[in-house]
Amino acid sequence: MSQLTDPFGRRIEYVRISVTDRCDLRCFYCMPKGFHDFEEPENWLSFDEITRVIGAFAELGVRRARITGGEPLVRHDLPQLAAQLAALPGIEDLSLSTNAVQLERHAAELHRAGVTRLNVSLDTLDGERFHTITGGGRLDKVLAGLMAAKQAGFAPVKINMVVMKGVNDDEVEAMVDFCIEHDFTLRFIETMPMGDTGRDAANRYVDLREVRERLERRYTLLPGVMPGGGPANYMRVAGTELRIGFITPISQHFCETCNRVRLSVDGTLYMCLGQEHAFELRPLLRAGADAEALKAAILEAIALKPARHEFTEKPSQVMRFMSKTGG
Ligand code: SAM
Ligand code: SF4
Numbered sequence: 001m002s003q004l005t006d007p008f009g010r011r012i013e014y015v016r017i018s019v020t021d022r023c024d025l026r027c028f029y030c031m032p033k034g035f036h037d038f039e040e041p042e043n044w045l046s047f048d049e050i051t052r053v054i055g056a057f058a059e060l061g062v063r064r065a066r067i068t069g070g071e072p073l074v075r076h077d078l079p080q081l082a083a084q085l086a087a088l089p090g091i092e093d094l095s096l097s098t099n100a101v102q103l104e105r106h107a108a109e110l111h112r113a114g115v116t117r118l119n120v121s122l123d124t125l126d127g128e129r130f131h132t133i134t135g136g137g138r139l140d141k142v143l144a145g146l147m148a149a150k151q152a153g154f155a156p157v158k159i160n161m162v163v164m165k166g167v168n169d170d171e172v173e174a175m176v177d178f179c180i181e182h183d184f185t186l187r188f189i190e191t192m193p194m195g196d197t198g199r200d201a202a203n204r205y206v207d208l209r210e211v212r213e214r215l216e217r218r219y220t221l222l223p224g225v226m227p228g229g230g231p232a233n234y235m236r237v238a239g240t241e242l243r244i245g246f247i248t249p250i251s252q253h254f255c256e257t258c259n260r261v262r263l264s265v266d267g268t269l270y271m272c273l274g275q276e277h278a279f280e281l282r283p284l285l286r287a288g289a290d291a292e293a294l295k296a297a298i299l300e301a302i303a304l305k306p307a308r309h310e311f312t313e314k315p316s317q318v319m320r321f322m323s324k325t326g327g
Contacts, residue, residue, distance in 0.1 A: 002061035004298070006305040014064045014260040015057050017050060019081065021265050023071040025099050026135030027121070029162060029191055029204075033135055043266040047081040049285045051088065053263060056294035058090030067115070068097040070265070073106055079113040086114025095119065097160075101137060103145025107152040118149050119158045119187075124168045125178055133167065150182065156226075158185040158245075163211055164204035172211055173218060180242045187232050187245035192273065208246045215244070249274075255308030261301070269301045274309025 004012035021039050023031060045053070054065055065085055072078055086094045095117035096110065103120070122142060124130050130139035149157050159179055163169050172188065179186040188211055193202045212235070215221060224236035224243045232245025233252075248254070255272075262270040267282030279301030284293060 002063070004057075004060050004062065004302050006302050008256075008305070010256070010258055010305070012259060012261055012302055012305075013062055014066070015054060015062055016066045016068050016260060016262045017054065017085075018069050018262065018264045019050070019067055019072045019078065020044070020070040020075045022074050023069060023099070024074055024101050025071065025137045027099075027123075027133060027162075028135065029164070030194075039264075039266050043282065045263075045265060045267045045282065045285070047077075047084055049267065049282075050081060050263070051084045052285060052291070053267070053281060053294060053298075054085055054091065055088050056291050056298055058088050059291060060295055060298060061090070063090060064093040064095075065091055066095045066097060066119075071099050071101070072096060073098055073102040079106060079109040082110055082113035082115050093117070097121070098145075099134075099137070100142040100145030100149070102141075104141070104148040107145065107148040107154070111152040111154060116154070117156060117158070118154045119160055120146060120149070121160045121162075122146075122175075123161050123164075124171055125174055126171070129168065146182070146184070156185045158187055160187050160189055162189045162191055163206045163208065164191060165206050167204055169206050169211075172215065176215065176219070176237065176242065176244065179244075180237065180240050183241060185226065185243050185245070187247055189247045190250045192249055194273070205250065207251045208248050209251055212246060249309065253308060258305075258308075261305070269298070271301065271305040272309055275306045277304045277306050279304060 002011050002013045006012060026033050026035070067078070067082065082094060082096070085091060094115050096115045097119040100120045120142070123133050127139040130137055146157065159175065161168070161175055163172060175186060188208050190208055191202050191205050212221070220238035221235040221244070222238055224234040226232065226234045226243050226245065232247045234243050234245045236243050264270060267280060267285060269279045269281060271277040279297065281294070281297060284297055289297070
């Protein structure tokens with residue numbers, strides 16, 4: 001069991017690792033068009049440095065890690081990092097969040113490397129809309145990636161859909177049907193005011209309680225559970241295997257059960273998506289810190305974890321984009 005407990009008594013059991021802040025898409029709610037202010041490559045943690053950090057977390061009892069970004073598949077040789085992390089004693093669950101644009105090529109290798117679970121962002125099933133939302137992306141590539149993931153043996157594959165008024169809120173039923181057909185798990189997400197782009201998108205915010213009511217008119221939703229310990233409230237669609245998760249950071253925040261921290265590509269540990277509390281590990285890593293020193297630093301960092309985000313009270317507080325923190 002994790003030995004990491006924050007000042008509010010929450011056990012930290014999960015680390016999300018942003019392996020890059022770059023991306024081959026420009027989802028309008030996440031990253032501004034033409035954005036170039038990326039981290040310099042010399043500041044990127046190397047695969048060995050990431051492995052040292054996650055190794056220290058594992059020694060402190062953390063069992064779960066997720067690779068994310070930015071778009072993790074734009075980082076060269078990602079399966080090699082996955083293999084290094086999966087091989088760490090103690091790490092039992094290694095997952096990946098991706099936009100799936102390059103997944104067709106990498107799915108089988110990632111599965112062999114030890115990634116067991118996949119989350120794929122997909123906000124629409126309409127090619128033109130996809131192109132607009134993502135700033136030029138091709139839906140056919142994502143669909144090919146999803147099918148390759150299924151074939152490679154990933155289970156579950158979870159689809160993440162950010163529901164936005166006037167953008168894709170007319171597609172929730174279509175997405176439910178798509179996920180039933182392909183045996184994917186579906187998670188709806190509320191927009192969060194991260195950076196200017198997120199704040200713009202927050203104008204299109206949809207309260208997911210409304211989405212749920214809408215779905216209840218068409219399907220019978222039963223209480224459901226889903227292994228993974230995430231923040232989603234799950235329902236099962238009667239007569240099918242489909243589980244639907246509702247991630248509601250705004251309408252019903254779940255901070256009191258938060259069990260995670262985030263490592264950014266430059267080696268900063270962020271304690272909360274919606275706050276600036278952070279601890280820089282890169283200087284320690286580059287000074288040759290051993291596992292004991294890293295564990296001490298992690299304990300110091302966890303002591304900084306704030307009680308909750310303040311997206312509603314202070315929506316302009318978080319300047320960094322989701323892609324930097326590792327969404
Ligand atoms: N590129 C990968 C992807 O798209 O899945 C991983 C990183 S992405 C930042 C992780 C998740 O954050 C995606 O599901 C995306 O939809 C979500 N996200 C990004 N900006 C957001 C925002 N402002 N509000 C809510 N979710 C957001
Ligand atoms: Fe890229 Fe993911 Fe952000 Fe879209 S949500 S711009 S795919 S990092």
